Structure formats: C-alpha cells, structure tokens
Amino acid sequence: MRTSIHFFFLILLAIASSCSQSRTVKGRVTSAENGKLINRAEIQFEGSIVKSHTNKRGVFFIKATDSARKLTIKAKGYEPKELIIGNDSVVDVALVPEGYVMYEIAMPVKDSKVREEDQCKLKVASRTMVIAYDRHAENINTEDYSPIAENGFRLTSRNALSTFSIDVDNASYSNIRRFINTGQIPPVDAVRIEEMINYFNYDYGQPKGKDPVVIHTDVAECPWNPVHKLARIGIQTKNISAENLPPSNLVFLIDVSGSMEAANKLPLVVSAFKLLINQMRSQDKVSIVVYAGASGTVLNGVSGTEKMKISDALTQLKAGGSTAGGEGIQLAYKVARQNYIKGGNNRVILATDGDFNVGVSSDGELVSLIEEERKDNVFLSVLGFGMGNYKDNKLELLANKGNGNYAYIDGFSEARKVFVNEFGGTLFTLAKDVKLQVEFNPAVVKSYRLIGYENRLLNDEDFNNDKIDAGEIGSGQTVTALYEVIPVGVKSPLLPDIDSLKYQKNQNKASLNTTDLLTVKLRYKEPTGNEGKLMTNVLLDKNIPFTNASADFRFAASVAEFGMLLRSSPYKKGANYDHLISLASKSLNNDSEGYKSEFLKLVRSAKSLSTNNWISVIGEK
Structure with missing residues (x-):
C-alpha cells in the first residue's frame, strides 16, 4: 500500500514538473518613442543560458520555469530593460532610445486571452502592458480647435492703439509638429503663430533695473513683402537660478479616464511628471489628484525629497472610466489650499487630453470654476497629451483663465524641454496680468497688422484696468510680438478700404514726431499683487535691410512666415517654402538644444507634404 502511495506521488510530481518546464512566455517589443516594432531584440531570463530573439513583427517566445522571474531585454540603439513578469504569460515591452529614461505603467488590457499551445492550462490568464498603445485611436478624429480669424491691417489714422495680452504658451508648435511628423x-485653426514664435527663446538681454521684465524693440525690412517693415517687440524676464526659486506647492492633477489609455497619453504623463520630481527640493510639496468617473487624492503634501514615494504612486496609476474633469479640478484646488505656501509657488498642473464628459464639463462652467479658484493665488498650468480626441480649445481656455501656461507634450523630448530645460519658466511666475499697448505714429505708419495673438486681443481701455485678466510670464522666459507695418506713402492692396471721415479734422502731421515708429507700454503685476506697474519703450523709425537684422530677428520672422504658409494666409505675399528654407537656414545661431535645426527639418517636411498634395486634415476622409 505504501509503495502504491509513493508511486502515486511520483506521478503527480512528474506531471507538475512537466507543466512547470513547459511554460512559455510570449511578448512583443516596441519603441517607447514611436511604437515601432523592434526586430532581433534579445530576450533572456536571469540565471538561464537560453536566449530568444524577436521576429520582424517584434514578437518573441521563451521557455520559463516557475523560478524564472526577471526578464532582460536588449536591442541595438536602445537602453536594456529588466522586467519582473511574475505569473504573466504575455508581456509587451517598450524600449527607450539610448541616453533616455522612460518610466512605465502597468495596466490591464481588455483582450486578456492567452493562447496555450501545451497541455498545461493556466488558472489565470493575464496580460501586462508596459506601454499600451491603441493604434485605432488615430483613426477616430474628434479634435477641437477654436476658430481663428487672422488680424488684418488697421489704419493708424483710425486706430493708433493696439492692445493685447502677452502669451507664453507654445502648445501650438509641438502640436503642429505632431501632425507634420x-x-x-x-x-488651420491649430496654427497659432504667436505660440510658434514663442516656442523658441531669443537673446534679448536680462533686465537691469528693479523690474523683473525688460522691453526690447527693433525693426527691419519685411522679408515676405519688402516694401513693408517688420517691427519686433521682445519681452525678457529675469533668469532666477533654481536654488533661489521660491518653495513650490504642486498638485499633479492627472486624467486617468479611459481616453488616456494610449502610450502617448497616461504613460507619457507619468514619464513627464517623473522628470519634474527630479527637480524637487526639501522645501517643496507634491500632491497627486486623479480623476476618471470620480476624483480622488493619491498623495497629499509629500516632501519633494520623497522622490521614490511619489514615483511609485505615479507608476501605479491606471486608465479607465469616464471623465469627471470639473470634479477633479475642484479637488485639486482644495488640496492646493490645504498645503498653501505663503510667498511660494502654489500651482495645479493639469495633465489631460481635454476630453471632459462628466459633471462640470461645459466651457462656461469650467471657466467660472477656474476664475473663482485663481483668486486664492493658486495658478493652473495645463499639459495636453494625445491625438484623435484632443480638445485644444478647452485646454487653452483653462490655462488662460487659470493664470498659467499651456504646453502640448508630443513625446519624451518635449517633456524634458518643459520640465528640465525650461523648469523655471514653466513653473515660476515672475509677472502676472501682463499687457502690451502699442501706439503707432501716424506720421510714419500708414497701417499695421499684429501677427498672431488673435485670441489675446484686448480693448484699449482694458490696458489701464487692473481688474482685467491677462497673461503670465515666468523666470527666464521671453515673449515676442511681430507687427507688419505699411509706411506712409506706400500704396498697397492690403490697406483697409474705408471711406474718408466727413466730420473729423485732418491731423496736423507737421506737429508729429517723424523719428518715432511706435511706443510700447507694458503693464504687469507682481505674482501676488493687485496693482499694475507701467513700463515704456520707444522704437525709432529705421531703414534696415532684412539681411542686416540680427539672427534672432530673422529666425522669428521665418517662424512667422511658416505659420502664414500653414494657414494659407492672405497676407503671405511673397512667402513660399524655398524662400522660408533659405531664410531659416541662415538664422540658426544659438541653437545648443537643436530646436531651431529641428524647425528647419519640419519646414522641409511640410514642403514635401504640400508639394505632393499629401494632405490629411483632421476630420477628412
């Protein structure tokens, strides 16, 4: 009898051993940067001499024992990755290019069926997506953009003043880059020329007085219409070193709804915020609020030194459910007030695709909510992610009303630009409610046109009204505005066709100063102040050939020209891609990060798309 029992247990042991030894792990290896399938990647379990390689479809199979837990994946040109797979039988792995860091997020996938090719049936079929990219999302286009009617020329004799709010947002540039790439x-309405221009920094020179900002002006021949002039107004803020920046109370408000499931959404959000975590100090506080069908607090007021705790909390986030954005915003402001730092940088950073569909979601309701909350000097920055259902119009509006900035993150490199290279400007406001009012001299300027800023225009009387909201500018940031000017005496078909006034007296031009082209007035408030401060700058009329303008000036003009071509602007005159490429290629000075060189490549790609009529606009079939 005892012999029979022993024999029975030996049979069970053999069966268990057989099943254990026949376990197969299946997976796919892709690039975290662009989703490209990686061929010939090497896969090996720790402690095993057995290796496997991916095929042309990026797929691999490898045998595993029960003790096998750590999988190592290597591929030429990519950082190696170690992955603990547990009892998972199917894994998808995303590798990042050499020299980069990408943090992952694990999430369940609806299609979790595992195909078994042996007789051993797993009790639980699971699938772990390291980066889950929904390839079908690109084919469903519900992106929204606010309509833009380009600024036309205005007669100086009728409208000598031009008033607008400054804009440091640059979301439009990275978004159009996504389209072109x-x-x-x-x-057309995704192209906001001022945001394209302000994506790049310019060498304006630091403020020398007590004011945190300084005004720079210059003028030259207009490159796309040489009988006109191009006037440039540049604003530069003080560049404050990181160690001297005030303490931060940051609330990461993260959309974890079902629409955020793709690799270029929630996983990229996590990677971006982990870059920001590395910049945090002991005096800083970090909170995490998430929202989907409902909202909740993940972390509340954690010290900036607890980087691992914050990182782990981010890594655990999962996408799913509908989007109660308004409720999440309310909770985020509540958490920000709980951890408020007097004299510090108190800010909510919203990361989303903007697809709000539950609770407070209409533009009017959200704006009212944001305007009420900003009274507590808690600013709102907005980071946009994804494609297909991206709501640019909503996110731009929220950032404008929340006293913050707006960026679109189309990849890991852009996240690094926003949170590492431009850390101070992104998060630390030096001046708020910044307005510009430009007065043109009718003795010199027949007509003028502000290039861009269409959704930032203000009434002239708004300039001196400190109750009127305007834009914010951060540490070390620049703002550039361009005016195309038609000088007195120049005939142009672009001049407004307006009858002469019957009851107005002719202005005595002899009494006007003929050396001034324009006067710039700037009004701003301190970050927590309520009273505006005034600065002025006068630009003299000069006849400078465009080729003699500074490289910075020429490059800003080339970006404006690109925007006009993308918009098929009625004011583009002699602008064309060959002219633009020649202009930009001679203006790439001070390009340590390579952003200007990348711009030139983008222009060449756009030319190719336009030349071949290979044009695909959102919503078209």
Missing part, C-alpha cells in the same frame, strides 16, 4: 498638414 505623422504625414499631415495641421488644421
């Missing part, structure tokens, strides 16, 4: 010309 995926073989599409962007929708």
